Structures are given as structure tokens and as C-alpha cells.
Amino acid sequence: MKSNEMLGAQETVSTEADHSCSANVQSTPDIEKKYVHRVYDAIAPHFSSTRFAKWPKVAGFLNSLRPGSLILDAGCGNGKYLGFSLDCFFIGCDISPPLIEICVERGHEVLVADAVNLPYRDNFGDAAISIAVLHHLSTVARRRKAIEELIRVVRKGGLVLITVWAVEQEDKSLLSKWTPLCEKYNEEWVDPSSPPVRNRSTTVLESIAETDEDTCAKTQQEYFVPWHLPFHRAEIGGASAAALDNGFAKKDDKKGTVVYSRYYHVFVEGELQRLVAGINNAAVVDQFYDKSNWCIVLEKL
Structure with missing residues (x-):
């Protein structure tokens, strides 16, 4: 699989190194390699078979975007949100090659990439989503870097939706x-x-x-x-x-x-807001709890 062929938009792939993260943040800890990457690679087909329903809050966010918007799904899994609206353009990435293979088979524009080092140029997208991804990152620095990357790749005024599992589970x-x-x-x-x-x-x-x-x-x-x-x-x-x-x-x-x-x-109430507090070019425009998830919508300033 060649990423440029899969993406179909080579100009969105960054060739610059100015946004590279520090080695300790970029280096994937063993716990993520073993108990996130390796697991999802092993269970990909079964996991995909259970992931088809769209969350109403995510659907509402995507429906609120202007027709013609370019939307990035970072951590897209089996691509259930890619192609959500025929009025918008979607691209996706995920750390799991088997999940990306599933997306390719479904005709989506995707590539394999790490959430803390997205291979896209600055300011290219109108919006980005990160659905149930950040809770798999094992350090504060990596979680903050992933948010910074989402902000980096959207244009000024662009929106980012992030959801994570909550400590405060309904069940x-x-x-x-x-x-x-x-x-x-x-x-x-x-x-x-x-x-x-x-x-x-x-x-x-x-x-x-x-x-x-x-x-x-x-x-x-x-x-x-x-x-x-x-x-x-x-x-x-x-x-x-x-x-x-x-x-x-x-x-x-x-x-x-x-x-x-x-x-x-799993995130406690207010934790997402604290992560964003140190990011100068992002503002919180919405925050809410939904079905055992903490969710936040950011705007790039």
C-alpha cells in the first residue's frame, strides 16, 4: 500500500519537519505498542464488524459543517465516519494497518499514521475528528501533542471534535x-x-x-x-x-x-479542558458528556 496512492491528494502530505515532535513524545511507549497497536491489529476484522452505528453527537457535528468541507478523521478505525456526507470530502488515518486495509477495501482515502505525528501539512483541513483515540495514549505529553496535531492541520476557524471514555461510566x-x-x-x-x-x-x-x-x-x-x-x-x-x-x-x-x-x-471531568488550556491557538466552543464519554469541540484561532 502506497500512502500517496491511498490518499489521492499528495499535496496534503507534509514534507516539512518543522512540526516534528520531541523524541520522547514521538517514541511510542511499549504499553501502547503491546496493548493498543498489537491488539487492534489482531482483532481488526472482529472489531470492524462491531463498529457501524454512528454516534448522534458525532453525526450532528459533521452535519453542522459547510458543504464542501475537507474533514480529517484521525484514528478512523474501520472508516465508519468516512464518507458520512456526500457534500463533504473525508480523509482518514489510523495506526493499525489491518484497519486501514478495511478502509481501503471500502474505497476510502486513508493512510497509516500516528496521531501524535500526523503526516499532513499545516492548515489544510476545514475540520477534524478524533473519536475514542486519545484514551489509548499513555502520557499527558502524548495526549496534548495529539490535540496540537489536530489543531495544526485545520485552517484558522476550523473545528475539531474530540471524544474520550470517561471515568464516570453510566454503567x-x-x-x-x-x-x-x-x-x-x-x-x-x-x-x-x-x-x-x-x-x-x-x-x-x-x-x-x-x-x-x-x-x-x-x-x-x-x-x-x-x-x-x-x-x-x-x-x-x-x-x-x-x-x-x-x-x-x-x-x-x-x-x-x-x-x-x-x-x-479514562478521563475525568475537566481533563480535556486542562489539556487544551496550554494550547494558545485553540479555544473551546463546546464541551459535553455523552454516553460515558467526555467530548470537546475546539476552534483554531
């Missing part, structure tokens, strides 16, 4: 199904090639500072969220078999699934 029972990262490190999460880890009071990962359990209990925001891939799925024989062999995934014979764990940093 509180979901939290009991997630694994808090401040729980004691379970050996099942350790790569078999790594030395054994025992009696560790907190999960220590490259991107997450060590925190005492009392603090974790008050401000728990880091979780592993399970994805159950049914045994009958076609992809079960490839990547999932290897994942089971090396301990990256586990079987749930009772449910008939292979279970992957996805990393999430």
Missing part, C-alpha cells in the same frame, strides 16, 4: 470488568521472555509513574479493558494462535473466546 458495572493498572502486577501480563515479576505493589510501565495504592484508589484512570474474540472467528487461527502461545492473550473456555487486553486512560 458502573463495567468498571468491575476492567483491570486497574495499579493492582499488583499479575504474571500473566509479563512477556515470557522477561524475568519473573513478583510482590510488586504497582504496575510499573514505561509511560506510567509508580503510584501508591491509596492514590490509585482515589484517582484510578489506567485500565486494561478486555476484548473477547470468539473462537469461531477466522482470525483466531493466525495472530491469536501466536498470541496464545506467547502469553499475550488468554483463553476463556467458558465464553469460547480469546481475550485480549486494551490499554485505556
Whole structure:
């Protein structure tokens, strides 16, 4: 897959290095590589089959844009919002090549790209959306950089919609199904090639500072969220078999699934606003809570 062929608009791809981010922000932490990138690559077809309904709030935002607008979907997944309106032009990108392949098969203009280093020139789009993406980034610096990138690539007066999972879930029972990262490190999460880890009071990962359990209990925001891939799925024989062999995934014979764990940093109220506060060329024009998500609309100044 050649990105220029897929994008079909080579002039939108930046060839300049003036917006490159610092090495520590640009470098992807291991937790994202293992529990975001690798997981979505493995579950892409099954994930895509569950992602077809459009969120009313996202649909409302897209419908509010002027006809002829050029809209970027950063973290487009299977492309369910690409081509949402025949009156606008859509392009998308995602870190997962298998998800991008699905978008290509559907005829969308897409490429593989990292949300913290978008390969587009400054001021090229009329609007951008980032739907359920930022909560997969494991540091404050990377989350802020992703927002800065969304602002950078839209024109002055352009709008950006961002949604993230909230700590304040409407269905509180979901939290009991997630694994808090401040729980004691379970050996099942350790790569078999790594030395054994025992009696560790907190999960220590490259991107997450060590925190005492009392603090974790008050401000728990880091979780592993399970994805159950049914045994009958076609992809079960490839990547999932290897994942089971090396301990990256586990079987749930009772449910008939292979279970992957996805990393999430779930947001508390006001956190998105605090991230934006340090960005001089962006203003908040709307903010709201919708179906267990915190959402914000920004305008580029």
C-alpha cells in the first residue's frame, strides 16, 4: 500500500519537519505498542464488524459543517465516519494497518499514521475528528501533542471534535470488568521472555509513574479493558494462535473466546479542558458528556 496512492491528494502530505515532535513524545511507549497497536491489529476484522452505528453527537457535528468541507478523521478505525456526507470530502488515518486495509477495501482515502505525528501539512483541513483515540495514549505529553496535531492541520476557524471514555461510566458495572493498572502486577501480563515479576505493589510501565495504592484508589484512570474474540472467528487461527502461545492473550473456555487486553486512560471531568488550556491557538466552543464519554469541540484561532 502506497500512502500517496491511498490518499489521492499528495499535496496534503507534509514534507516539512518543522512540526516534528520531541523524541520522547514521538517514541511510542511499549504499553501502547503491546496493548493498543498489537491488539487492534489482531482483532481488526472482529472489531470492524462491531463498529457501524454512528454516534448522534458525532453525526450532528459533521452535519453542522459547510458543504464542501475537507474533514480529517484521525484514528478512523474501520472508516465508519468516512464518507458520512456526500457534500463533504473525508480523509482518514489510523495506526493499525489491518484497519486501514478495511478502509481501503471500502474505497476510502486513508493512510497509516500516528496521531501524535500526523503526516499532513499545516492548515489544510476545514475540520477534524478524533473519536475514542486519545484514551489509548499513555502520557499527558502524548495526549496534548495529539490535540496540537489536530489543531495544526485545520485552517484558522476550523473545528475539531474530540471524544474520550470517561471515568464516570453510566454503567458502573463495567468498571468491575476492567483491570486497574495499579493492582499488583499479575504474571500473566509479563512477556515470557522477561524475568519473573513478583510482590510488586504497582504496575510499573514505561509511560506510567509508580503510584501508591491509596492514590490509585482515589484517582484510578489506567485500565486494561478486555476484548473477547470468539473462537469461531477466522482470525483466531493466525495472530491469536501466536498470541496464545506467547502469553499475550488468554483463553476463556467458558465464553469460547480469546481475550485480549486494551490499554485505556479514562478521563475525568475537566481533563480535556486542562489539556487544551496550554494550547494558545485553540479555544473551546463546546464541551459535553455523552454516553460515558467526555467530548470537546475546539476552534483554531
